[in-house]
Every structure is written in C-alpha cells, then in structure tokens.
Amino acid sequence: MTSPQNPPYGTPDTPLLTVRGEAELEVDPEIARIAVTLTARGRDRRTTLDDLTRRNATALDLLKSYGDSVENLSTGALTLTPELEPHRRGERVRTYRGTVRLTAELTDFAALGELATRLADLELTRVDGPWWDLRPTxxxxxxxxxxxxxxxxxxxxxxxxxxxxxxxxxxxxxxTATGGPRPRSAFDRHTVRFSRAAADAEPQDPEPLDLEPQRIQVHAEVTARFTMNPPAL
Structure with a gap:
C-alpha cells in the first residue's frame, strides 16, 4: 500500500522519476537439444510397424548408451499413416508410412557430435539440431x-x-523482460539437418561431426519508479 508521503504520482514536493534498467549477457550454453525422426514404409501395415519399432529400439539403445551425457530423453508423436492409391476409387492402400520422434538433451558437448553422427547413420533416420539453451535455473x-x-x-x-x-x-x-535466452545471432538459430536412407550394405562408422557450441544471449529488463528530493529549479 502506498503511504501518503509517497503517492503513486509526482508532486512538486515528491517528484516522480521512472526509468528502465537493462542487461544483456553472453554466456556459454548449458544444454544441447537434438530431434531424431525415425521412419518406416511398406505395403504391409504390420511389417511397417515392426520396422518402426525396431528402429526406435535401436535409436533408444544408442542414446541410452551415452549414460549421463544424455540428461533428458523423451518420445514425441508416433504416427502410422495409410497412403491410398491415387486416382483410384475406393480405399485401396498403396503403402503405409510410420514415424516416431525422439528428443534428447545433452550436457556433454564433447559427445554431441559423435552421437548425432551415429544417429544420422541409422537407416531412414533424420536428425535436426542442435539447439543450444540454458536451464531455467x-x-x-x-x-x-x-x-x-x-x-x-x-x-x-x-x-x-x-x-x-x-x-x-x-x-x-x-x-518487463519478455522471451528467453537466444543464440548470439540469427545465423546461430539455423540447424544442422542430416539423414541416411536405407542401404543394403553397412558402411564404416562415419567421422563424428565437430559441433561447436554457440554462445547464448540472456536479456533482462526492469522498469523502476522512484521519488526524488525536490530540486531547486
């Protein structure tokens, strides 16, 4: 509650002063987030689902093999969609297409490039990221x-x-600040996207990508209202 000595408006005896305070810090990221999309296609619904289940298990096993380097691991949307024959009457299914999306957050950036490369080397697997961020705390x-x-x-x-x-x-x-941490520049918001189609022969292990962390800008803003001692104008 505002006291009579400090009313919420300016008077000659208690002039009001309103200012804005800002701060912009540039800090190293604490986590890196990647998205993994697994795909399976086939003419038989059950076979397509089995292929998707197998690829999902392979990707999860690979992610979990990195232990504490992967801080959070979650499964997003799962879809299995029948694709109908074009220009044909009726509901004749041409093929089935299934996808499942995984999201992983890593704190060990040294392992990030190797893990992302190994994931992208899995058949019919797409990797997006990394997105650099700070923890809320x-x-x-x-x-x-x-x-x-x-x-x-x-x-x-x-x-x-x-x-x-x-x-x-x-x-x-x-x-009065809005929004969260953001990458250092507009270019830093771009993502690396890579994938591998199914292949008959297994290639040798790929060379790990060198993914350099992008620094994060943290912004804070406040509005402050003060009273001043009356000046002698």
Missing part, C-alpha cells in the same frame, strides 16, 4: 536480473544528479 538469469536492477538505479541517480538532487525512495520495480 541457470545462474545466468539471476545475474542478468541483478545487472538490470543496478542499471535502473544507476540511471535514476544520474537523472537526479542532472537536477542537482538525489533519489529519495523506490516506489515500484517491475520485471
């Missing part, structure tokens, strides 16, 4: 917020100093 968020508050206080003092007076009291502090 990352201390970088707290640091950015503190810097934004300090920036608001510093700005208020500078405006008051320009009037040969000082800041008296804080009336309100509002967190």
């Amino acid at each position: 990352s201390p970088a968020h707290r640091t950015a917020r503190r810097h934004a508050v300090h920036d608001a206080v510093q700005r208020a003092r500078e405006y008051a100093e320009a009037l040969d007076t000082t800041v008296a009291a804080l009336l309100e502090l509002t967190d």
Whole structure:
C-alpha cells in the first residue's frame, strides 16, 4: 500500500522519476537439444510397424548408451499413416508410412557430435539440431536480473544528479523482460539437418561431426519508479 508521503504520482514536493534498467549477457550454453525422426514404409501395415519399432529400439539403445551425457530423453508423436492409391476409387492402400520422434538433451558437448553422427547413420533416420539453451535455473538469469536492477538505479541517480538532487525512495520495480535466452545471432538459430536412407550394405562408422557450441544471449529488463528530493529549479 502506498503511504501518503509517497503517492503513486509526482508532486512538486515528491517528484516522480521512472526509468528502465537493462542487461544483456553472453554466456556459454548449458544444454544441447537434438530431434531424431525415425521412419518406416511398406505395403504391409504390420511389417511397417515392426520396422518402426525396431528402429526406435535401436535409436533408444544408442542414446541410452551415452549414460549421463544424455540428461533428458523423451518420445514425441508416433504416427502410422495409410497412403491410398491415387486416382483410384475406393480405399485401396498403396503403402503405409510410420514415424516416431525422439528428443534428447545433452550436457556433454564433447559427445554431441559423435552421437548425432551415429544417429544420422541409422537407416531412414533424420536428425535436426542442435539447439543450444540454458536451464531455467541457470545462474545466468539471476545475474542478468541483478545487472538490470543496478542499471535502473544507476540511471535514476544520474537523472537526479542532472537536477542537482538525489533519489529519495523506490516506489515500484517491475520485471518487463519478455522471451528467453537466444543464440548470439540469427545465423546461430539455423540447424544442422542430416539423414541416411536405407542401404543394403553397412558402411564404416562415419567421422563424428565437430559441433561447436554457440554462445547464448540472456536479456533482462526492469522498469523502476522512484521519488526524488525536490530540486531547486
């Protein structure tokens, strides 16, 4: 509740000063996220489903073999779609197409390139990513917020100093930042996409990709309302 000595509006005796404080930090990412899409196609529904189940199990076994390097692993949408014969009457199925999507979050970036390459080497498997990010509990968020508050206080003092007076009291502090961490530039939001079609002969193990982490920008913004001691104008 606002006291009579500090009303929520400016008066000659208690001038109101509203400022914005901002902070922008550039930090290393904490997690890398990749998406794995497995596909199976065939004329028989059961055979297609069995192929998809086998490929899903192979991909999961590979991901789990990296132990604690994979912090989170989840299965997304599973689809099995009949594709009808074009330009034909009736419901004659031409083929079945099944897909399943996996999402993995890694904290060991040294293993990321090897794992992504091995996943992409699986038959009818597509890999998208990586997307670099911070944990919601990352201390970088707290640091950015503190810097934004300090920036608001510093700005208020500078405006008051320009009037040969000082800041008296804080009336309100509002967190006005929107959005989360973002990659360093627009180019960094692009993803690497690679896949391998089914093949009769098994190739040799591919050379692992060298995936360099992209630094993350963390933004914080606050709006602060102060009262000032009345200046002598």
